[in-house]
Amino acid sequence: MNDSVEPGLTTGAVARLLGVSPVTLRSWDRRYGIGPADHRVGGHRRWRPADIAVLREMCRLTAAGLPPAESARAARALRERDGHADGTAPRSGSDGTPGQAADRVPGPRSSPTPRSSPTPRSSPTPGGPPAGDRGLSAAGVRRECRGLARAAVRLDAPAVEELLDTLVARYGPVVAWEKVMVPVLHAVGRTWETSGDRYVEVEHLLSWHVSTALRRVPSPPARCPGDGAAPGPVLLACVPDEQHCLALEALAAGLGGSGVPYRMLGAAVPVEALGAAVRRTGPAAVVLWSQSRSTANVPLARDVAATGWGVRGARNTPAVLTAGPGWAGPRPAGVLRPLSLREALSALAGARGFSPAPGPA
Known part of the structure; x- marks a missing residue:
């Protein structure tokens, strides 16, 4: 996403920018202190670039499967690391944990690996066994499914794309399909079937990105059997x-x-x-x-x-x-x-x- 956004955006504008509903933004502000600096224009809160940077971090971490409360603590830490150049005092969330507002948007940085995320592994060897069953634990499956589902419900297409590409590269298409893609697709399908056809757009977006991720799997040179014959495809x-x-x-x-x-x-x-x-x-x-x-x-x-x-x-x-x-x-x-x-x-x-x-x- 482009970080060069104009300061003073409304809650609705920020929601559209990040693919998060306004209700979610207000809930994050009320529960976790992930909200705009305490200033208003015409009675409405406005979000500045530093506020939006914290929201992006919150979205990234929840999409990675971290619980919202833990994601909020890490996102607030980002604001605290960057300081508060405007001299504003740290603001407290509803859980009493202080957060800070900063005027500047942080520059590019390496994203720290969340402490509950799986250890990165090399991509599986083409033609070899899938690497995932040895590296994707039951807890890892739940975390990956939870993160992908959250990103899809938010219609956060960039996050969905990144999560799927990472899954396929790390574990291979077979494990990614069986362990994460299928369970999340089924869960989204059950949700719209039981909610009066709501969230159909979520299933469409998720299906499109799953298809795209699968089609990106690189194909190594075709193998031939040991006798050298070349059977058809x-x-x-x-x-x-x-x-x-x-x-x-x-x-x-x-x-x-x-x-x-x-x-x-x-x-x-x-x-x-x-x-x-x-x-x-x-x-x-x-x-x-x-x-x-x-x-x-x-x-x-x-x-x-x-x-x-x-x-x-x-x-x-x-x-x-x-x-x-x-x-x-x-x-x-x-x-x-x-x-x-x-x-x-x-x-x-x-x-x-x-x-x-x-x-x-």
């Missing part, structure tokens, strides 16, 4: 009428991060287009995603499994995986149905002739 597609493809994007990120080439066709792929893509690419495997029973199409899975390519007498057919909760019923013989992202990655590695990389237990 993995073809990823949602069945016709299926619009939900976030889980398929997580699978694509896991494949790409492991050096397995894939072709993503995305949501609601027509039957004819899917058949043409199979014949043109000669895939080692095809993954058909269905989110609900109403979109699962068993005859389609059977037809894809029978679709061949190559010269007569040496025709090839792909392995077919039906993925997603929509495929809960019977499936054609020979069609695989993985029940998790890790199962799907292992099955697809096998379909391309690889021994799955050993992952965490």
Whole structure:
């Protein structure tokens, strides 16, 4: 965010600037003393650059998963470190802890690691096991989920983007998806379903940024099996009428991060287009995603499994995986149905002739 804001902003203007509701700002002021210096214009409080700097720190720390009271103490410490050039006395919050107002906005500085945040770890090796199960403890999972949910509810897009990119870089796409992204997406979905369709905008913003973070996963050079053969890519597609493809994007990120080439066709792929893509690419495997029973199409899975390519007498057919909760019923013989992202990655590695990389237990 740009720190060059004009002094004397109203509470509503600051709320829009930071993506925090005015009610939240007033609550932080009342409970924790995170408020503007005690000056008013026309009976209304005004926020100066130093006040806004403290708010930014409060937002950053709560997005990192720290409890609000602890975040407030750290944010007030920022104000105390920077001094109070205007000579104003420290102001006290409702908990009696003094805070100070400063006129100047602090320059760039290194952000201290919150004492409750996980120890940074190097990015996982492409194609190797995810690093997260060894480094993301149960407490870490709760903290990461809490921070991401808070940032999403505030519609704080920069914080959501930074948190997701950090998660994927630190733990890999598989762990980030299973341990944090899915739980937070489910929690947000349950919230708007039980609140009269409120917070739909939160789910849309979060879904968009999850998709963006997954698509940023870098792909190392494609691996070949030990015999040197070059099997076709993995073809990823949602069945016709299926619009939900976030889980398929997580699978694509896991494949790409492991050096397995894939072709993503995305949501609601027509039957004819899917058949043409199979014949043109000669895939080692095809993954058909269905989110609900109403979109699962068993005859389609059977037809894809029978679709061949190559010269007569040496025709090839792909392995077919039906993925997603929509495929809960019977499936054609020979069609695989993985029940998790890790199962799907292992099955697809096998379909391309690889021994799955050993992952965490």
